[in-house]
Structure formats: structure tokens, C-alpha cells
Amino acid sequence: MAKVRLTTEEIMKIGFFEKIANVPIIDCILNDERVAFIVKEGDVGAAIGKGGENVKTAEEKFGKKVDIIEYSDDWRKFIRNIFAPIQLEDVWVKRVGKDVVAFIKINPKVRRAVFGEKGKNLERALKILKRHTKITKIKVIVENQRFKRRGARKPVAKEQQQEQAEKQPEAAQEVEAQQDVKETTNE
Template sequence: FDNDTIRVITSFENITGTEVRDCVCSQTIYFLVNPGKIAMTIGKNGHNIRTAEKMLGRPIKVFEWSENGKELIKNMISKAKKIELKDERAVVTISQEDRGAIIGRRGNNIKAIRELLIRNSDIKELKILP
């Protein structure tokens, strides 16, 4: 991680009291936290996330890590209709109306999800199908 990412992770951990497993910083900051820690990370009524967004000046998305590749994808792409894993490749089927939200502006969401998947699972390729 570069210094900016380390600063972001440290600030987020201090606000939420949750250990960050991985982080991708772009216009939105994407955090991967350990299983069972998502509620603590978000805080009551989203308080921790809102506080962190104000302090860091960017929107935040938090995903729960799983050792199971299919479960990890489901945690990151909750609106996935179908997830197929073969070797190191994942094919995720989504609805056309969810496509924009999942992929994100200029593909930022899907780029971050791919990066987190590659760094935290055996999955090396992610394909999204409508």
C-alpha cells in the first residue's frame, strides 16, 4: 500500500474499530473486512460509515471477506443473479437494470471489485454478463 492508502486504512480502523483486510482507493474507497464484522463496521444507523465518509471526503463501500470465492462475489455483487466459478474464472450474471450500479461510473466499481477479488481469493478473472 502507498502512504495515502495506509492513512485511509488507519483512519477507517480508528473510526469503526474494525480491522481492514484490504482497501482500494479511487473516487470511492472500497474496504474488505473480516467475516462477522460488517455490522460493527457500519455502526448503528450507518453512523461509522457516515463519519468516515465525512472525514475522508469520499464515499465508502464495505464488503465482507469470505474464504469461499462464490460467497465473496455475492458479498461484493449482492444483486448477482447467478455466479459460476470454473478454475480461476468467475462469470456473474446480473440484470440489465442493475448493470450501471454494479459497474459504476467509468467502471470504477467493477475495477475495484476485480482488484479485491484477485488479491483476496483464487479468482483471477471476473466477467459480468447481462
């Protein structure tokens, strides 16, 4: 894990929360509406407190919603923790050129929760990932539900799909087979 630079405000919030929760905080990410604390693996329960009392106390003090995110050296697990309690269908990380990209496959029903208003949730997730991993981009793949239902007709015959598969490289198939892909970068 790389060294993280903190602002004075972040340091003050970490100090307050460590005092009430009695749990070491790895990092603090602030935005207009939320404060997110990153804690070591296994410390989430203690950080939240009995009946959520630590989180409630912090929310009253800061006047913002407080999120507790469990850190993990396993990047896929860490990504799932960032988006918890939202259920992600699949998560994988791949090097694409110079970038390390996190691919997140989701159900269309959770799309709004994953993206957030004007993409704020994705921006926050990318900020956290850039601070704690080598991930530089996030791509969200919205699963195509229409073709998963039983009895739904597929618009392309199997022979045509096989022909297309032979013409396209593996990486392109994986991404193009999905209904919707959105890329978020902070440059």
C-alpha cells in the same frame, strides 16, 4: 489469503477507520470517488456503526463515499459481497485455460450498477478479487429477459436447438446461450 501491499495513504485510512469503528480492517481499496474497506466475516455491522455513524464519519473525513465489504473464504459469497446490495442472479468460478474466471449472471435492470461508469465498478471488483483470491478475470452475463416471459415465441424450434446442442461443446453452449457477455481484465 495472500499478503497485500498497501500504500501510505491506504495505511492511514485503515488506521483512522479502525480507530473509529474498533474493527480490524483486512484491506483498503482506493479510487477517485470511493474508499472500500474489507472486513472479516461477521464484522460488517460493527464497521458500519449504529445508524451508519462510522461510515458517515469516514466519508466526511475522506471526502469520498465509503463502502464496507465483508470478506469470505467462499469466493462466490465474496463476489456477492463486493457487489452488495446489487442482486446477482448467479455466480460461479471456473478455470479457463490459465485463468480463473468469475462468471456473474445478472438481470439487465442492474447492468449499469454492476458495470459502473466506464466499467469502474468491475475494475474495482477485479482489483479486490486479484488481491484476495486467484481469480484473474470477470465475465458478466446479462440474462436474456425476452425469452423468459410467458408466451414469448422462441426464434428457434426445439429440434433445431437440440441439433445445435449436439454440435457444440458444453462450455460453449453455456456462454453462447446468453444474450450478452462482457469480459474485463486488468493486464
